[in-house]
Amino acid sequence: MTTELTSTEASALIPGPATPYQGDIARYWNAEARPVNLRLGDVDGLYHHHYGIGAVDHASLGTPEDSEYEKKLIAELHRLESAQAEVLLDHLGPVTAADTLVDAGCGRGGSSVMAHQRFGCKVEGVTLSTTQAEFANKRARELGIDGHVRARVCNMLDTPFDKGSVAASWNNESSMYVDLDDLMAEHSRFLKVGGRYVTITGCWNPKYGQPSKWVSQINAHFECNIHSRREYLKAMADNRLVPQAVIDLTPDTLPYWELRATSSLVTGIEEAFIESYKDGSFQYVLIAADRV
Numbered sequence: 001m002t003t004e005l006t007s008t009e010a011s012a013l014i015p016g017p018a019t020p021y022q023g024d025i026a027r028y029w030n031a032e033a034r035p036v037n038l039r040l041g042d043v044d045g046l047y048h049h050h051y052g053i054g055a056v057d058h059a060s061l062g063t064p065e066d067s068e069y070e071k072k073l074i075a076e077l078h079r080l081e082s083a084q085a086e087v088l089l090d091h092l093g094p095v096t097a098a099d100t101l102v103d104a105g106c107g108r109g110g111s112s113v114m115a116h117q118r119f120g121c122k123v124e125g126v127t128l129s130t131t132q133a134e135f136a137n138k139r140a141r142e143l144g145i146d147g148h149v150r151a152r153v154c155n156m157l158d159t160p161f162d163k164g165s166v167a168a169s170w171n172n173e174s175s176m177y178v179d180l181d182d183l184m185a186e187h188s189r190f191l192k193v194g195g196r197y198v199t200i201t202g203c204w205n206p207k208y209g210q211p212s213k214w215v216s217q218i219n220a221h222f223e224c225n226i227h228s229r230r231e232y233l234k235a236m237a238d239n240r241l242v243p244q245a246v247i248d249l250t251p252d253t254l255p256y257w258e259l260r261a262t263s264s265l266v267t268g269i270e271e272a273f274i275e276s277y278k279d280g281s282f283q284y285v286l287i288a289a290d291r292v
């Protein structure tokens with residue numbers, strides 16, 4: 001006889017964090033409820049924890065005196081964040097409805113939903129946060145896609161996905177929480193030969209020398225550990241992931257930050273992103289790699 005587990009029983013089966021640091025990150029995201037994320041997600045039900053790219057459509061905003069201006073500004077920031085996820089999906093290669101994709105560090109699941117809507121495929125998300133996984137699964141049920149899109153509480157360095165079972169996988173602003181060699185080894189294990197890995201990330205620029213004060217400020221703000229561009233390429237090379245595209249998205253993300261800095265939803269981290277992008281110490285990049 002099989003019986004359904006209660007949610008308390010089910011959560012008792014989830015292994016604890018692999019390290020004290022992962023426990024800190026789980027607590028951070030369990031407690032996170034910033035209006036800059038929730039109010040943007042409320043625009044159309046896609047909840048993101050990443051930043052935006054593309055030109056600001058100033059004509060759509062009207063003037064700050066307009067009573068609807070703040071609402072339009074929120075919609076515009078959200079449009080730019082969804083545009084970022086679309087660019088990531090553009091680099092996943094030919095995905096079919098029969099494929100399974102992995103969203104590593106899936107947050108509230110916005111990118112997972114967009115991937116399913118574009119390809120019709122299955123998407124498996126993993127996050128350290130129970131709150132985020134429950135939120136993402138609730139959204140999938142509301143959309144009637146819970147048979148295809150699922151989030152679970154799981155360490156992305158130690159996933160249950162079978163070796164060679166995944167057509168494509170990604171980290172959308174989630175790779176700064178883990179050791180890159182461990183991360184690329186795990187993607188390489190579960191990806192099929194010929195599969196595709198994509199990351200969009202902020203990384204410090206070796207040409208600057210060392211992480212700038214702005215990069216240190218971003219690390220402290222999010223309790224993360226931003227890697228250098230060089231570390232990404234090395235960890236990929238060491239794990240059978242061969243870059244096909246390395247795109248510097250820094251000029252494309254600056255308009256998002258400059259618009260966000262004028263909104264009522266500022267969080268205080270805007271200056272660090274704007275200044276580090278401008279002084280060249282920090283870059284916003286997309287790297288797409290083939291599993292060979």
Ligand SMILES: C[S@@+](CC[C@H](N)C(=O)[O-])C[C@H]1O[C@@H](n2cnc3c(N)ncnc32)[C@H](O)[C@@H]1O
Nearest residue numbers: 048049050105106107127128155156172174177
């Ligand atoms: C900035 S959010 C990005 C969320 C999502 N990718 C998006 O674009 O909206 C970072 C995410 O990484 C997840 N994360 C950090 N370390 C992780 C780990 N070791 N295993 C799984 N998820 C992790 C966090 O739980 C959080 O969901």
Ligand SMILES: CC(C)=CCC/C(C)=C/COP(=O)(O)OP(=O)(O)O
Nearest residue numbers: 034036037048049050173201202222
């Ligand atoms: C590019 C870098 C370094 C990203 C760090 C990871 C991170 C916290 C991303 C955005 O999350 P969020 O959407 O929850 O942040 P915010 O509240 O600032 O919008």
Ligand SMILES: [Mg+2]
Nearest residue numbers: 036037049050
């Ligand atoms: Mg955000």
